[in-house]
Amino acid sequence: MATLAALALLLCISMTSMDGCAAAQYKVGGLDAWGVPPSSKPDVYVRWAKSVPVKLGDALFFLYPPSQDSAVQLTAKAFAACDVSDPLLKLEDGNSVFNLTKPGRAYFSSAASGRCRKGQKFKLR
Template sequence: MSILVYCILFAFVQTGSHASEFRVGGKNGWVVPNNTNTLNYSDWAGRNRFQVGDSLVFVYNPSEDSVLQVSEGDYKSCSTSDPIASFKDGKTVFKLSQTGPVYFISGASGHCQKSQKLHVIVLSIRGGTPSSSSSPRSAVAPALQLAGFMCGFLLSLCGFIL
């Protein structure tokens, strides 16, 4: 009987698929990495799990910077001449609408060459329609989803036996 109670409680804790907002670069925002802020956009992107429906929030000084969505080739070469999309508002919210890689670079001269660029991989939604949420998912979420599934299975089994 105690396993039944545990599973019921765990089912309430289990996380589902919710859309999240990710502030690009964390508290530093969209800035040129340097010796004092040790920001690395590749490391930042690697610590997060992005899914369709999530949003990236770029926060920057609009008089000094911008955000360009670019092709993989333009990302690698830091070319600003033919962006897919261009943003200059200081707080750009970019909704991730499809799976696959997405590339961004700074539109300010020389910033991309100083590693102000971002490449994210967008995964498909698992388990339903995205809803509003402010806390980003981490690599722990899949384990919680599996544990929730197992608890659901055990609950069904317990109901069948009882």
């Protein structure tokens, strides 16, 4: 009987803490759409990436006009050089969702010409 009571208690505890384990979806840039940062906020994506508590299983939502932009996942080396020519993944439908399925750092940029160098990029730790 004690085992049954302990099992019931464990079940109750695990059910109440499930909300803390649920995956979240974060809109990249917060209130701003995915695009070249304005001169008033050149580091908008760097600040955003530092402010969101992303974890494995969460998702990133990129919102942009598909005829004008895209989002790519890059290697660390490509990110540092703003080389978007051979991305790990390219998202280009305008309502792109990237699921964080691997632990470690992740690097993202726009694939549109020159936008990475204008600050339209970020990395997650």
